[in-house]
Amino acid sequence: MPSPPGAPADDRRRRFDELYAANQHQVLGYLLRRTDNTDDAADVFAETFLIAWRRLDDLPVGQQARMWLYGTARRTLANYRRGERRRSALADRLRADLAHAYLAHAYQPPEFEGEMAEISSAFRRLPEPDRELLALVAWEGLDHGQLAAVLGCSRNAARIRLHRARRKLADELLSSQRRRSSPPHAHAYLTNGDIA
Amino acid sequence: MNPVTRISPISDAQAGMLTTPGTLTDLGHQIAATAVLGAPGRSHRRLAGRGATRRKLIIGVPAAGALAVAGLIAASLGSPGQKVGPVAIGPARAQAAVLSVTRHGGYLDVIVTNPLADARKYREEFARLGLNITLTLVPASPSLVGTLVYAATPSSIQPITAVGKCWTGGGGSVCPVGVRVPLDFKGSAQLTFGRPARPGERYETTAPVTAKGEAMHGMTFVGKTATVVISMLAARHVTVGDYWFQNARCEGVNTTRSMPGSWYVTGANPWAPGQVSLQVSKTWPARTCLGVATPVRPAPSPSPSPAA
Structure with missing residues (x-):
């Protein structure tokens, strides 16, 4: 009723x-x-x-x-x-x-080229939990407390895991750039703290 | 700029623009129109045990063979005390009806009695009754066949529940099998019932695989090897239609190819008639992907019903 x-x-x-x-x-x-x-x-x-x-x-x-x-x-x-x-x-x-x-091609998952393709490839090589952490920050714009709420962990744990995920991405980027032996941008990301 | 930001596949604004105007808004209205157990102003009735003295108008399709689901739905008067729907059986002629519509005072009780029928026939019949009700059928795992899987209805339409028609992991055996519609109902409603899947057809809605009526009812299998579980399934003439496992990057992977028999089974779901999907892990206990909460069933009740 x-x-x-x-x-x-x-x-x-x-x-x-x-x-x-x-x-x-x-x-x-x-x-x-x-x-x-x-x-x-x-x-x-x-x-x-x-x-x-x-x-x-x-x-x-x-x-x-x-x-x-x-x-x-x-x-x-x-x-x-x-x-x-x-x-x-x-x-x-x-x-x-x-x-x-x-x-209708109004939406297609993007195909990246050049540096973007390299970032995308390095990102995809990461374990899924690391990718999710980085994505929640970069794509959804979450802070540490919000990450913790989504993932069901403490704020401190979220911060530590995010730090590790960023480092893993930087390592992936560095190693792929070493393979290409071209001047890396990954190091800059790592040192200026601007990565993910 | 954050490099991951640059590889975002799509923005929220772009996502919203992929839908035609009204789609998301209407979906929100439909969701909010579904019944919530225990919500204020709602009541739930059990089908069995209702008063037996009312006269009931039965509208159904007399069977003229197994496929007699033609759109003509004949009206007939049921006998006092008759129960309707898949729980209790009405008069012989009503047993094969595609739709049972029983009048109770100012209401119609609508119950699908033949979940194999062509959904178009239901729509036509509702239209004939002057009701703007859309009924669709989706392939459901066995214990959900004939039950109301979803109802997007205004609050004036109430679910009718019955005991023992489906079995849920957390919700027991009280399941929605129909709806009670006011005779003067002027709005629109959308009902989805579970129907049996055809051979090889994948279920679109599933109950827990160990629920009564499901392929692995009563089976204890978590932690056993795939070889053992496959052998247990074979005794029931059940095969594995799909495997799911987490790869080294903690990504879930679905595959139809055989997995090593030494892997451990961590879970299972109904997949298709005579088939289940097995979740397997190379190690036991299964490796958890630390850093992120392990995926768990999101709702406390696994019954995909409006009353769940």
């Missing part, structure tokens, strides 16, 4: 609408940056917000809610890759939109 106006159900709906409006593009962007499979991106998008809707009362508020959504999207995508399926008609239109955009 519908709740009367002003009842908690309406407040719940309003909170979800605000959460959705503030984060829909960010969560979709997060997913499309992690997978080339647009069907999975659409399904996981719907699943992530469905979980948020069901567990709205447990969600943190403000900016931390987005971290919760990133973490949920990350775990749900991992589960999809392991074979769990939660396909529903909910995501049908989004699936179709993304597939169409893909086919």
Whole structure:
């Protein structure tokens, strides 16, 4: 039965609408940056917000809610890759939109050239957890505390792991440049602290 | 500039522009229209044990052979005390109906009784009843067949749950099998039911692989070698349709090729009829990718249902 106006159900709906409006593009962007499979991106998008809707009362508020959504999207995508399926008609239109955009070349995973290709290649050679740390900082713009919230670890652990991931990327870049024996830019990244 | 920033595949703004206007907004409305167990103003009814004295209008398709799912849905009066849907059986003529619509006062109870039917027929029938309800069917692992996998509905539409129709890891056996729609319903709703998968067709929605009715029900297999588990599966005429493992870079890899029999099984999921997907690891205990929380099931209830 519908709740009367002003009842908690309406407040719940309003909170979800605000959460959705503030984060829909960010969560979709997060997913499309992690997978080339647009069907999975659409399904996981719907699943992530469905979980948020069901567990709205447990969600943190403000900016931390987005971290919760990133973490949920990350775990749900991992589960999809392991074979769990939660396909529903909910995501049908989004699936179709993304597939169409893909086919129409409105969206294609980029192919990098030159220095960018080198960075991309070095990045892809890193272990997935390191890539995720670097990406969360570089692509989603997270700080240490936010990283910790997404990954479910302490702020200090996030800081240390990020430092190691940056070092690994710098090492990968250096070694690839040594192979090419050209003047490296990786060293500069490492020493000026500007890497990832 | 941060070098990783430069290789970002797509920005948030670009991602948003890939969708047609309204798609994301409508999806948000649909999600918020799904029922939440225990949410204020919601109630859940069990199908079994309802009052037996009401007259019920049964609308269904009499079977005229196994494929008799033609769109004509005939109205007939059910006998008092008759239960509907896949849990209890109505009169003989209603057993093979694709859709059972039972009237209770100002409501219609809608239950899919033949999840093999052509979804178009349901749509036509809802239209005939003047209801803007879209019903789709997705291939589901066995314990979810015939259950409501998703419902994007306004709060005036309530799920009907039944005991023992599906089995979930955390949610027990109370599962949604239909919806109760007000007779004067003017909005739109989208319902998705699980249907059996065809041979070789991959499930699009899955229950825990050890749930009752699933390929590995009651099986203890985590930590055993692939050889042992494959042999246990063979006794049930189940094969492995897919393997998943983490490579040296902690990336999840899916493969259909055989993995070494000495690897350890860390988990499994339903994959397709007679097939499961095995998660394997070269070492036991499985190496965890330190630095990032291990992926876990995101929702406390694994039942992909609106009432979960």
